[in-house]
Amino acid sequence: MTDQQPQSEFLRTLFARGFVHQCSDVAGLDEKALAGELVAYIGFDCTAPSLHVGSLLPIMMLHWLQKTGGKPITLMGGGTTRVGDPSGKDESRKMLTVATIESNKDSIRQVFEKFLTFGDGKTDALMSDNEEWLCRLNYIDFLRDVGRHFSVNRMMAMDSVKLRLEREHELSFIEFNYMCLQAYDFVELNQRHGCILQMGGSDQWGNIVTGLDLGRRMGTPQLYALTSPLLTTASGAKMGKTAAGAVWLNADMLPVYDYWQYWRNSEDADVERFLKLFTTLPLDEVARLSALQGAEINEAKKVLANEATALLHGRAAAQAAAETARKTFEEGVLAESLPTVTVAEAEIAAGLGVLTAFVKAGLTPSTGEARRQIKGGGLKLNDAAITDERYMLAAKDFARDGVAKLSVGKKKHVLLKPV
RNA sequence: GGGAGAGUGUCCCGAGCGGCAAAGGGGGCGGACUGUAAAUCCGCUGGCUACGCCUUCGUAGGUUCGAGUCCUACCUCUCCCA
Numbered sequence: 001m002t003d004q005q006p007q008s009e010f011l012r013t014l015f016a017r018g019f020v021h022q023c024s025d026v027a028g029l030d031e032k033a034l035a036g037e038l039v040a041y042i043g044f045d046c047t048a049p050s051l052h053v054g055s056l057l058p059i060m061m062l063h064w065l066q067k068t069g070g071k072p073i074t075l076m077g078g079g080t081t082r083v084g085d086p087s088g089k090d091e092s093r094k095m096l097t098v099a100t101i102e103s104n105k106d107s108i109r110q111v112f113e114k115f116l117t118f119g120d121g122k123t124d125a126l127m128s129d130n131e132e133w134l135c136r137l138n139y140i141d142f143l144r145d146v147g148r149h150f151s152v153n154r155m156m157a158m159d160s161v162k163l164r165l166e167r168e169h170e171l172s173f174i175e176f177n178y179m180c181l182q183a184y185d186f187v188e189l190n191q192r193h194g195c196i197l198q199m200g201g202s203d204q205w206g207n208i209v210t211g212l213d214l215g216r217r218m219g220t221p222q223l224y225a226l227t228s229p230l231l232t233t234a235s236g237a238k239m240g241k242t243a244a245g246a247v248w249l250n251a252d253m254l255p256v257y258d259y260w261q262y263w264r265n266s267e268d269a270d271v272e273r274f275l276k277l278f279t280t281l282p283l284d285e286v287a288r289l290s291a292l293q294g295a296e297i298n299e300a301k302k303v304l305a306n307e308a309t310a311l312l313h314g315r316a317a318a319q320a321a322a323e324t325a326r327k328t329f330e331e332g333v334l335a336e337s338l339p340t341v342t343v344a345e346a347e348i349a350a351g352l353g354v355l356t357a358f359v360k361a362g363l364t365p366s367t368g369e370a371r372r373q374i375k376g377g378g379l380k381l382n383d384a385a386i387t388d389e390r391y392m393l394a395a396k397d398f399a400r401d402g403v404a405k406l407s408v409g410k411k412k413h414v415l416l417k418p419v
Numbered sequence: 420g421g422g423a424g425a426g427u428g429u430c431c432c433g434a435g436c437g438g439c440a441a442a443g444g445g446g447g448c449g450g451a452c453u454g455u456a457a458a459u460c461c462g463c464u465g466g467c468u469a470c471g472c473c474u475u476c477g478u479a480g481g482u483u484c485g486a487g488u489c490c491u492a493c494c495u496c497u498c499c500c501a
Contacts, residue, residue: 261455264455265455265456266456267456267457268454268456268457269456269457270456271456294454295453295454295456296454297454297456298454298455298456301454301455301456325455328455329455330455366465366466366467367466367467368465368466368467368469369448369463369464371469372448372449372462372463372464373448373449373463375449375462375463376448376449376450376462376463377449377450377462378448378449378450378463379449408448408449409448409449409450410455411455
């Protein structure tokens, strides 16, 4: 929020790569970062079994923090998720059961290890969980020790609350408490680990600042807030949503190939921004790549896909995805690494219609949809458009490597394999 | 507890004098153009054993030849008052 040049490597990097949306006190924070090991945390909700690309941005901030000599803390919201954050939501989310939250937590954890080094060393990352202290709180004690520092008048003015009220949507008491708990987390982490910075997405600003405030009233050292911009694509869509759903980070929820494709299909106008945010390439390399014009920029998109995928899934997996893509798109060759679905030989012998085949392959949700796609010219069998919706798959369709290639549009392919 | 209002195509918003598979958007998917981009244009957007059949308008009943539309009860949500 200021244009002064920070001195610390940490802040310089964050600013240069476009991670900063708001910061409570750049100069003050810069000083702390220069002085020595900076401890910062980001909280993560456990509302889904995997994080998605939206959370990648905060994770990258922690990554850079560690790289520049700081100590990152990932805070799992084991406790706060039981309450539910109203920020940025129109309606209250369904209450999640404790069991669901626990299982989500376990499944989310593993992702952090890809981006951060955990351990007991000075700049090793730390994984914490606010369940540890929040679930132990005693209501009356909490109200007396912490609750008295919150002004309802001020809370009513916070966006997360105000928007609900203005739109005449319900805001339950439990959600209203969320920011108090998050604020308390910050204080707790300060006391436990000397954490003085909380980062997060821009929608977290209110919650984070509430933490600074609580800290001051409860006698912590000066705390700092830093938020990253809300990520949208150049054409305004929310980042991380595709037709199939969210772009998950867990490989069991989104295949590596699809993850690679997600980045490969970025809009031109996003390439530079994404390279800065989601890869660790040096900035001069980023500048070179994003200067490419016209079709040339596809090279930059491939680099983006490679780098982003390598960070999450490893270099080898990224290369494999790139190779599959190269074969299918650039050579038009059948890549055996495409997703494969098996069918019983007998089923084919008994007569398997194309419509059913597409449904089996999961390319089409219903035969009706398959029918419509055929009318629109969207379905292909071994790269040839299908025109007859009553066509039955025959032996010759499996002539190439014993598999039939089914496609919807240009980008979605599945190999059908008889067994 | 009292009063006022609302629940529509399982993505969202949203029209709907008793004839409705249900207007219109958004989103999405497919096609054309391109560069696996954007913008633009076109088509599609309940299911199926498909010129027919089945299931949809909060839930359950009722009135009607016929109900998203009328009546009754119930459920859920919102607002106002207490």
